[in-house]
Amino acid sequence: MLDVTDSATAAASGLDPNQLDHVIGQAHAALSRRQKDDGHWVFELEADATIPAEYVLLEHFLDRIDPGLESKIGVYLRRIQGDHGGWPLYHDGKFDLSATVKTYFALKCLGDDIDAPHMRRARQAVLDHGGAERSNVFTRFQLALFGEVPWDATPVMPVELMLLPRSAFFSVWNMSYWSRTVIAPLLVLAALKPVAINPRGIHVQELFVTAPDQVKDWIRGPYRSVWGRAFKVLDQVLRPTTKLIPASTHRRAIDAAVKFIEPRLNGIDGLGAIYPAMANTVMMYRALGVPDSDPRAVTAWEAVRALLVGQGDEVYCQPCVSPIWDTGLAGHAMIETASGKDGIAPEATKAGLNKAVEWLRDRQILDVKGDWAINRPDLEPGGWAFQYRNDYYPDVDDTAVVGMLLHRQNDPANDEALERARAWIIGMQSTNGGWGAFDVDNNKDLLNYIPFADHGALLDPPTVDVAARCISFLAQLGHNEDRPVIERGIQFIRDEQEKDGSWFGRWGTNYIYGTWSALCALNAAGVSHDDPMVVRAVEWLRSVQRPDGGWGEGCESYENGPRGIYKESLPSQTAWAVLGLMAVGRRDDPATARGIAWLATHQDEDGEWQEQPYNAVGFPKVFYLRYHGYRLFFPLMALARYRNLESSNTRHVAFGF
Known part of the structure; x- marks a missing residue:
């Protein structure tokens, strides 16, 4: 029998709680089927x-x-x-x-x-x-x-x-x-x-x-300056x-x-x-x-x-492969469903997660000082790459995502890996408080104007989405001595907010991705949900929600097109939007409920979602990407978190991702 809160939620979203459980169970099964025997996931890129x-x-x-x-x-x-x-x-x-x-x-x-x-x-x-x-x-x-x-x-x-x-x-x-x-x-x-x-x-x-x-x-332009x-x-x-x-x-x-x-x-x-x-x-x-x-x-x-x-x-x-990234994100989605509801056996889920984490631990880069050491010669390695192996070029974003997953698993076997990752992430912070994807202070912007750099992407400057993941990781670990690092990161995010309340998404499409990333970090770092920065972001997300309850954004937004807007709702962007709203205490917001309902009603018979538009970017205006896994793990993550917060006394997202 439903309690009053469950009934109210179902009415607001148009979802029966049993239907929500079924959708989550189907999505969990679909993602589980795609896990490799050795524990990792990899999707086409x-x-x-x-x-x-x-x-x-x-x-x-x-x-x-x-x-x-x-x-x-x-x-x-x-x-x-x-x-x-x-x-x-x-x-x-x-x-x-x-x-x-x-x-x-x-x-x-x-x-x-x-x-x-x-x-x-x-x-x-x-x-x-x-x-x-x-x-x-x-x-x-x-x-x-x-x-x-x-x-x-x-x-x-x-x-x-x-x-x-x-x-x-x-x-x-x-x-x-x-x-x-x-x-x-x-x-x-x-x-x-x-x-x-x-x-x-x-x-x-x-x-x-x-x-x-x-x-x-x-060499005839167009010249950017x-x-x-x-x-x-x-x-x-x-x-x-x-x-x-x-x-x-x-x-x-x-x-x-x-x-x-x-x-x-x-x-x-x-x-x-x-x-x-x-x-x-x-x-x-x-x-x-x-x-x-x-x-x-x-x-x-x-x-x-x-x-x-x-x-x-x-x-x-493919331009490259993304197994570390895919495994980290899929792991976060799976861990959200580990409660044993919807016919999901918690022990089976934990066994799959254990294999994934073990696979990831084995790929931490611990003995190669890559090109990043040019600017940080005294820093010890401790990151993860994006691909299967890329020891000279560990990825800051991947490291934070994998670190958060290892921490959530709560296994003492992860302690050393987490400490090495923590030290590396702290050491990779740029002087402006943000983090780049692979390098520190890689921001000599004039290089982007040489004739060779007509793509405008010769550099790897700090970005909000990567900084957000680093803040989330450090905040999740909870070391008091890391607070100054986190505060510099928060100030970087505050300084980078757009006038309309959104944040630019350097590595995902686009302002919805950037805004979700920032809101998760601000929540993890303890920034008040009533902070004007947060309120402006929430209002922006509400303003770009589509009439059908979903969200969508096209790559045109990287080319001076409309921000947070597309001709149709998309699974990835809808999931990012509701995850962002839930991160800052808006789990019961009608916009969140409508987004969840859109996700639940657009799942296919195989427990997956379909998404043809591209959902990420290599270089804005030049090179775009379609992560085939985003349509699976982000909707599952959003739906499971929505359900999990229903039973939470505080309605607070406990983790930074």
Whole structure:
């Protein structure tokens, strides 16, 4: 028999408590089915057409063509072509010139007739947008490797950058981890200027409005500030002077790049464990004359191939894999359901969690001082990576999420891992009180205006979402001596709040993600739920709730589009919104109840939720991501927490995530 509180909640949300239990049970079962035998979870991580197109071009650069595989990649690429004729950067997005140039090139390599309707539409769209000569820097590098444009089409990036000390402004050590690992092999390629084997002799001159040998100005903006124009002038000055660099210095710089890369090859997980760095390494070895049979080249190629995923007739290439992140988030969702309700056996849930935590503990990075140590040489390692292995590049966000899960499990076996993670997180705080994803004080913003950085993401500055997770972790641990660190973090979050009350989400889409993250941290840190900062955030979340009770936000919000708004409600964003509201005492808010009802009524027969729009970002305006696991673990986390707070005397979220 329901008590009065249960009845009131059911009436407000339109949910019968038994129905809520059933939905949670179904979601728990669905997530449990996806756990690997060794305890971890890993879901597909999908980007746009760029990465699979680049993979096809890589096979043709090397003349290592796999016709059966490429045929399946072609099916995938044709399916995701937009109605505008080109390829977008995210589901249902606008035309993107660079993605379309690469994809058209890849499909032509696959044998698609250029007069086929989909190729004609793509070609016309490229020409209508200024032609391939107006594509971005990375696309022009790709075209240069195939001889489609002269190397003058690329910005001056001499390999001698690898010789610059940390104190030099243009040093690679002032760039983000992803930039560092992508650039190092790319500088070698730019120095050696190899030409693709291109066994089928495929060219794409038809994509240019102006013939490449007639283009007078490859670096033409748009400039984000006057610094862009200043660095263009510097590029013009440096271009002829690089030819005066002594050959011995040139060779020494190439050697320095290789010496940087090889300790970081990371086995089957590859350089930086991200596709662009891995692919550049494969091409670098070929350009250096390293045989394909050399163990280094073999492993580098295997690492790239390991990113291929697909089902049936389709295959695509992931930008990287996310097992640590997926396992941490899935673990948090599962631990919320460990009460034994809905027919869920608590012992079975705990057994699965124990396996997950053991798997995670084994992957803590304890003996490698990665690139982060350039700025923190006395700090001992203690973080987790994002991928299976990436020891030189542990992820601050992952470390905080995994740390919170280990702490919630309440097992003394986790104590040492937690202390190492705690010390590392504290040591990684930047001077402004925030945390970046991989580095400390990686914020020389002027570097984002050099011609090479037309993507505007050369750096890894502190962000609210990462800072929020670090605050949550430290607050959850509850060490009094950490309070000054937490207070500096809170001030960073306070300073970064938008005028409308939301927070920008650097690594998830977008203001809903950032606002949820911040509210969880503020709650964990003991900030009053009536603090004006919190109240403004709550009111913003309420203001963007959709009429059907859910929330949605498109990647357009990274491109000056509406914040917190989309044409449909989405499982991930709805879960983030209600988790944020519940974190700051709004469990009984009608907006929360309506969001929970939306989640409960949009679950499919398999206990999962479906979500086609992209829900995360690599680089705003340039590179977006779809985490296939978000649609499973975040709704489960939200629904289970909603139910758990019903039986809580304080209605207080006990944990910081």
